[in-house]
Amino acid sequence: MKKIAVLMGGTSNERAVSLISGKNVAEALSSLGKYEVVPVDLKSDDLSALPDGIDAAYIALHGGWGENGGVQAALDARGIPYTGPGAMSSQMAMDKVKTKMILEMKGVPTAAWSLASPGTAASPLPLPVVVKPPCDGSSVGITKVSAADAWPSALEAALAAQGGGGEVLVEEFIPGRETTVGVIDGEALPAIEIVAKNGWYGYDEKYNSEETRYPFLADSADPKDAELEKRLQKVAVDAYRALGCRGVTRVDFRVSPMGRIYVLELNTSPGFTSHSLVPKAGMRTGLTFAEVCDRILKSARHD
Numbered sequence: 001m002k003k004i005a006v007l008m009g010g011t012s013n014e015r016a017v018s019l020i021s022g023k024n025v026a027e028a029l030s031s032l033g034k035y036e037v038v039p040v041d042l043k044s045d046d047l048s049a050l051p052d053g054i055d056a057a058y059i060a061l062h063g064g065w066g067e068n069g070g071v072q073a074a075l076d077a078r079g080i081p082y083t084g085p086g087a088m089s090s091q092m093a094m095d096k097v098k099t100k101m102i103l104e105m106k107g108v109p110t111a112a113w114s115l116a117s118p119g120t121a122a123s124p125l126p127l128p129v130v131v132k133p134p135c136d137g138s139s140v141g142i143t144k145v146s147a148a149d150a151w152p153s154a155l156e157a158a159l160a161a162q163g164g165g166g167e168v169l170v171e172e173f174i175p176g177r178e179t180t181v182g183v184i185d186g187e188a189l190p191a192i193e194i195v196a197k198n199g200w201y202g203y204d205e206k207y208n209s210e211e212t213r214y215p216f217l218a219d220s221a222d223p224k225d226a227e228l229e230k231r232l233q234k235v236a237v238d239a240y241r242a243l244g245c246r247g248v249t250r251v252d253f254r255v256s257p258m259g260r261i262y263v264l265e266l267n268t269s270p271g272f273t274s275h276s277l278v279p280k281a282g283m284r285t286g287l288t289f290a291e292v293c294d295r296i297l298k299s300a301r302h303d
């Protein structure tokens, strides 16, 4: 019987969510009856908690060292296959500026962007824009700027979220809808729309709001959404390939009122809580939660 470590917890600000993801994944894999499953709570940014004799690692860590290529490189060094993209792809996806450069280079659509740093007096792009720290992941420090007098505080909030200095990302605001497509092993799952109050999926909408809804595009009353879903799935796979991803990744989008698609970001270690979107989309294809986890586990590799 193969011995599978489910890595969870970690030191990022997404630790609490990761512990839930990890518990779900560990229970699901155990229920299949074909693996010896070892839950491993990582309390520091290293593999000291990992027991010997592990055949593969299921990464249920979110943010920080668990998603930025750190744990991936450590597992590469130990020769242990793991779920999700490799260290390089994870590192690139964690940095929205790097991601956008690669997407543009490969012809994958993403919103127009620029950079700002302490002292940048006005938005480098026409308003409205969104200002964000390039390397955070939970909407912290992200502000929409619609009027020029809101620029200084938005810049300050984004800089503060990354310790005060460096450069932050300024992006053209894309009005319209928000969607997400999970990709497993190069294959796109059904597209899900994120219908947040006021059309903004910020920190409160993610973690505090009960009002955000997640309908499948396939259930939409608008017949044009079937074609939109196909386009989203194609762009999701294009983005996944552009960054050299493998295993599981979730690609998030904005869709303009004209139907233009823009990749917002790639999440290389998406959530596995009971209401997370990749398991929900995987289950739409007829798999159980455990079978979705098993499919991801089977794609585990190391470099």
Ligand SMILES: Nc1ncnc2c1ncn2[C@@H]1O[C@H](COP(=O)(O)OP(=O)(O)O)[C@@H](O)[C@H]1O
Pocket (backbone or CB within 6 Å): 111, 130, 132, 136, 137, 138, 139, 140, 142, 171, 172, 173, 174, 175, 178, 199, 200, 201, 202, 252, 254, 264, 265
């Ligand atoms: N360019 C944009 N146009 C419109 N809305 C945006 C834009 N960038 C971010 N948002 C809104 O802010 C949310 C969080 O931004 P995102 O780039 O996904 O950062 P995070 O990594 O924190 O999730 C998005 O889900 C979306 O609702």
Ligand SMILES: [Mg+2]
Pocket (backbone or CB within 6 Å): 252, 264, 265
């Ligand atoms: Mg996001």
